[in-house]
Amino acid sequence: MTSLRNFLDTLPAHEILDVREPVGLDFCKTALALELEARKQFPVIRFTAPAGYDVPVVTNLFADRDRIARMAGTTREGFNATWTAALDRMMPARIVDDGPVHEVVLTGSEADVTALPISRHFQGDAGRYVSSGILVCKDPDTGVRNLSFQRMQMKGPDRFGASLHSRGHIWEHLQRSAARGKNLEVAVVIGCHPAIYLAAAAKVAMEVDEFAIAGGLLGQPVDLVRCKTIDVEVPAEAEYVIEGEILADEFEDEGPFGEYTGYSTSRSTRNVFVVKAITRRRQPIFLDIVPGYSNEHLLLGRSAKEAHVFARLKEMVPNVLALNYPKSGTHFHAYVSLRKTAEGQARHALMLLLGLDSYIKLAVAVDEDVDVYDEDQVLWALATRFQADTDMFVVPKVFCNRLDPSSVDGMSAKLALDATAPLQSEAERTALPAEAVQWARDFLTHP
Numbered sequence: 291m292t293s294l295r296n297f298l299d300t301l302p303a304h305e306i307l308d309v310r311e312p313v314g315l316d317f318c319k320t321a322l323a324l325e326l327e328a329r330k331q332f333p334v335i336r337f338t339a340p341a342g343y344d345v346p347v348v349t350n351l352f353a354d355r356d357r358i359a360r361m362a363g364t365t366r367e368g369f370n371a372t373w374t375a376a377l378d379r380m381m382p383a384r385i386v387d388d389g390p391v392h393e394v395v396l397t398g399s400e401a402d403v404t405a406l407p408i409s410r411h412f413q414g415d416a417g418r419y420v421s422s423g424i425l426v427c428k429d430p431d432t433g434v435r436n437l438s439f440q441r442m443q444m445k446g447p448d449r450f451g452a453s454l455h456s457r458g459h460i461w462e463h464l465q466r467s468a469a470r471g472k473n474l475e476v477a478v479v480i481g482c483h484p485a486i487y488l489a490a491a492a493k494v495a496m497e498v499d500e501f502a503i504a505g506g507l508l509g510q511p512v513d514l515v516r517c518k519t520i521d522v523e524v525p526a527e528a529e530y531v532i533e534g535e536i537l538a539d540e541f542e543d544e545g546p547f548g549e550y551t552g553y554s555t556s557r558s559t560r561n562v563f564v565v566k567a568i569t570r571r572r573q574p575i576f577l578d579i580v581p582g583y584s585n586e587h588l589l590l591g592r593s594a595k596e597a598h599v600f601a602r603l604k605e606m607v608p609n610v611l612a613l614n615y616p617k618s619g620t621h622f623h624a625y626v627s628l629r630k631t632a633e634g635q636a637r638h639a640l641m642l643l644l645g646l647d648s649y650i651k652l653a654v655a656v657d658e659d660v661d662v663y664d665e666d667q668v669l670w671a672l673a674t675r676f677q678a679d680t681d682m683f684v685v686p687k688v689f690c691n692r693l694d695p696s697s698v699d700g701m702s703a704k705l706a707l708d709a710t711a712p713l714q715s716e717a718e719r720t721a722l723p724a725e726a727v728q729w730a731r732d733f734l735t736h737p
């Protein structure tokens with residue numbers, strides 16, 4: 291019961307938009323998701339009969355915060371606590387003998403990825419890209435599994451280009467494998483229970499197998515099967531798995547690709563992935579993720595990260611109340627609120643925040659009366675509680691995410707803004723009696 295299709299079955303009808311006409315997937319898929327986003331609508335989009343393919347293609351699954359919370363069995367408000375609880379009760383995955391993902395096993399010339407409904411997303415993209423693959427690999431020394439996302443450009447029937455630009459754990463694993471002259475075995479999982487996707491997006495210690503976090507979120511271990519051609523395990527109930535390896539000593543151009551920053555970028559580690567097998571269900575669903583500056587890409591990337599960074603921040607500054615990575619900042623801005631009890635506390639929280647996540651280049655602290663999810667309120671706090679000569683600091687030349695087009699040599703400046711009011715502030719916010727507010731609400735509900 292821990293599959294993509296089981297989760298899709300739980301969605302109310304109004305949350306799924308079916309496209310039944312045989313439309314070509316290239317560009318149209320992205321265009322529809324972004325057009326809906328502009329209208330503040332975030333349904334799952336399902337192409338039931340995409341032109342040229344006989345499998346359904348689902349996208350935009352992660353575009354909505356409430357839906358993401360339901361993937362973890364909770365509500366938007368409960369997400370942070372659920373995440374922390376899942377880390378406290380991680381459940382190691384269980385290896386089983388067989389599963390639906392092995393209903394069809396294709397090797398040799400039959401393992402042809404050009405037959406899969408992999409599409410072009412943006413005009414500037416170098417080609418057809420898998421945007422939804424969870425790359426599963428193992429630490430070459432400890433054997434601990436790692437899950438992460440890497441864009442994969444289809445280059446031919448058995449070849450992809452890949453970019454590991456986040457320099458995450460898979461990058462470390464590859465460096466250590468390559469130093470021994472070995473390729474890194476990797477399984478690319480396309481379509482599995484979305485809780486596994488949330489766990490894969492988290493930045494946790496290298497000793498942690500993200501399948502165990504997914505088990506904690508699901509309240510039951512994830513069942514895994516052994517791959518057919520490599521020593522890696524994958525979810526038994528996945529839709530598709532592409533087995534293969536990232537080459538230790540071959541590099542070739544990859545990109546450009548439309549990234550979460552809103553820019554088309556060819557900054558890439560230029561890695562090469564060679565396919566060994568495709569395994570899948572008999573009637574699979576192909577999952578796509580809307581890339582670029584889309585709600586889906588940004589929310590998937592930040593939901594678990596936000597909860598994780600929040601928990602670590604709160605360990606050190608217990609009166610921190612909420613943390614938001616606003617969409618407008620891609621992954622580079624973060625707003626934090628706190629109930630300040632001593633001067634300097636906001637700066638303490640800001641220093642930690644900049645240190646906990648190397649992507650962040652602007653951190654803003656606000657008081658508890660400011661909703662960090664409402665950018666209007668955050669900017670109001672900056673307008674009325676912040677002075678640039680005393681309330682900010684800059685740390686130059688810090689390691690950052692290289693996809694920021696303004697970064698230099700993989701470094702950027704980190705800016706912290708303390709928009710909290712002094713504890714002794716005499717400025718008084720305008721207020722209204724609670725009864726008057728209630729009357730207005732009642733009047734508008736039943737005029």
Ligand SMILES: Cc1cc2nc3c(=O)[nH]c(=O)nc-3n(C[C@H](O)[C@H](O)[C@H](O)COP(=O)(O)O)c2cc1C
Pocket residue numbers: 421436437438439440441442453454455456457458459460461490491492493494579587590591
């Ligand atoms: C949808 C999505 C796509 C991503 N694409 C890439 C990518 O192409 N290359 C990359 O290096 N990181 C990419 N990332 C970021 C990493 O997958 C992410 O930082 C991950 O947590 C790294 O985990 P690790 O440090 O455990 O390996 C992507 C993240 C998401 C959510």
